[in-house]
Amino acid sequence: MESLIAKLGLALAIGLLVGLERGWRERDAPDGARTAGIRTYAITGLLGGLTASLALSLEAPSLLIAGLFAFTAVFAWYKSREALHDADFSVTGVVAGMSVFMLGALAVTGDQRAAAAGGTALAVILASRDLLHGLVKRISWVELRAALVLAVMTAIILPLLPAQAVDPWGGFNPRQVWIFTVLTAAISYLGYIAVRVFGATRGVLVGGLAGAVVSSTAVTLALARTAAAGGNPWPLAGAATLAAAVSVLRVTGIVAIVAPSVLGVAGIAILAAVAVFAICGGLYLTRGNLAGTGDGSPRNPFELGPLLLFAVGFAVVSTISAAAASGHSAGMVATSAVSGVFDVDVAVLSALRLLGASADVEAVGHAVLIALATNAVGRLIVAAATGPVRFWLPLAGASALAGAAGAAAFAALPHFTWPGATPIL
Template sequence: MDSLILRLGLALAIGLLVGLERGWRERDQPDGGRTAGIRTYGITGLLGGIVAALSLSLDSPAVLAAGLLAFAAVFAWFKMRESMGDGSFSVTAVVAGLSVFCLGALSVAGDPRVAAAGGAGLAAVLASREVLHGLLRRISWIELRSALVLAVMTAIVLPLLPAQAIDPWGGFNPRQVWLFTVLTAAISYLGYIAVRALGTTRGVLVGGLAGAVVSSTAVTVALGRTAAGGASALPLAGAATLAAGVSVLRVTGIVLVVAPSVLGVAGLSILAAVSGFAACGALFMIRGRLEGDADHLPRNPFDLRALLVFAVFFAVVSTISAAVATENARGMVATSAISGIFDVDVAVLSAMRLLGQPADLETVGHAVLLALATNATGRLAVAAATGPIRFWLPIAGATVVAGLLGFAAFTALPHFDLQPGLLPPGS
């Protein structure tokens, strides 16, 4: 009996929570001018719980089905009359009322925790109308398509892929390769959307930092071309240097999600290198002066062709790394160094997936740091190829400073033994 009273109380609370949002939105309506307010929604949740309790006590699911149909018919009829008077075509209130009734029934006949979570989620969605509608007005088709691609990649493609390695060395695990591809793309996409939502779409500094979430090399190319066109090179070099630091932080975020134990070996070195990039970039920005303004928004990260190339490259590097590491784990470090020139994410992820067997924590940490170092060298080469000497020379100096700081931290500071991350040994 006590349990039933608590469950009915939860059903009532769910209705009152949703009714609070609905009633506040229509608080200026006169009494009797709306179909449902806070009291009606509260009673609706309680009614759902009562009907569910009757259905359980009579051991007849038909009672609950009949109660839901009767409530839906009555509520929809009243809402139709209100809509005809207001000239409205919104069905939100009808769906909200049916949801409250069902959640009230679920709190009695099902899992009350799920019902409570559903009620809170329903109220949150209803209260976010302006935010969601504003997002729909601002979002482009490319961004929407990218989100749909992410959903398909995660919910449809990922479960269909084999979960075991299909090569003799245990390096090419299709599901794991695709999971890391989705992870890397999702981090870049979230950074892109955050910039769009905040409206920071102009300026070399903001654009460079935002673009580094996707590709610091692409940012370096864009800034180098701007400098080659006659713009002030020093602040552009500063923006490129700061973008390099953001790129290292992005890779650190991937490490933190996939295998945080690696940060016990490489974390302090990475922090020192990022500090070097940040200090040098800030100095270049302060000493220089930008003339005019420029857009450097990152390219949408969900270019499907680029993602497929990433997945293929990752699979190839993972297989080669596993084959080399079978004979000598140190060979994996050399593989990471070479692949890091072209794509640091692939190099780092390929190294981390070998954590445990055959590569130990120290070896994987070395591989991650070497991939970051060779990627910085490749980025500097791109700067020299696209920009004038007054652009790439400060970047070269900043890269040397960051590298020396990272090396000093690696050799002088202790390494920590952190708990293993998401990759189990031997995965």
């Protein structure tokens, strides 16, 4: 009895939560002018729970099905009358009522946590109407297509890929390669969408920081060209330095998601380097004005061509790293050093996936730091090749100081075990 009372209480709570949102949205309507408010949705959740309870007691699943159809018919009829009166063609209220009824039934017959989560999600979606409608109006077709591609790659392609390594060294696991490819692209895409939502036309600084979520090397190249065309080199170098800090933080986020235990080895050194990059970048920015220089709009990072190239490069580097790390970790570190010049994400993810297989946490931490260091060298090569000395020399100074601070922190401060951190590999 107590268990049933608790389940019915959850069904009632789900209806109250959804009804609170529905009632608040129509709070200015006079009494009797709306089909359903907080009380009706609360009773709907309880009704779903009671119907499911009777179906279980009588061992008659058809009773629950009949109850759902009867409720839907009555609710939809009243909603249709309200819609005719208000000239409203939305079916959201009917679907919400059906959902509350079924979630109430789930609270009694199934997983209570799933029912509670579903009710919360339903209320959040209903309350986010203005936000979601505004997002639909602002998003472009290219961005929508990118999101659909991400969904297809995650929900359709990923389950079809083999989950075992297909090479002798255990380096090329198609499913793992695809997971990390989608993860990296999704992080970049979310950064891009954030800039689109909050505005990316506030100058080179905002565009550079946002672009670093995609590629700090590309940002450095764009800023170097702007400096070569006559832009003030000091603040441009400051923007490039801050972009480097964002790039390191992005890689740190990937490490924290994939294998957080590595942060116990490399985390303090990374934080020291980021702090130096941030200080130097802030100082450089005070030496001039960024207004009117460059284009602050980052390109959509979730394009299919570059994404497939990333997957191929990741697969090749992963296989080479696994072969080189067979029996020792020096080969993995060397591979990370070389590949980090071209793509730090590929180098870092290739090292992380070897954790626990052919490399320990200490070796993987070394590989991550070396990949970040060689990627900084790659940025400097690009800056020196395309920008003036007054642009790349401050960037080189900040990179050298950041590298020295990271090395000192790595050597002087103790490494530690990240509590409860296990890789998702």
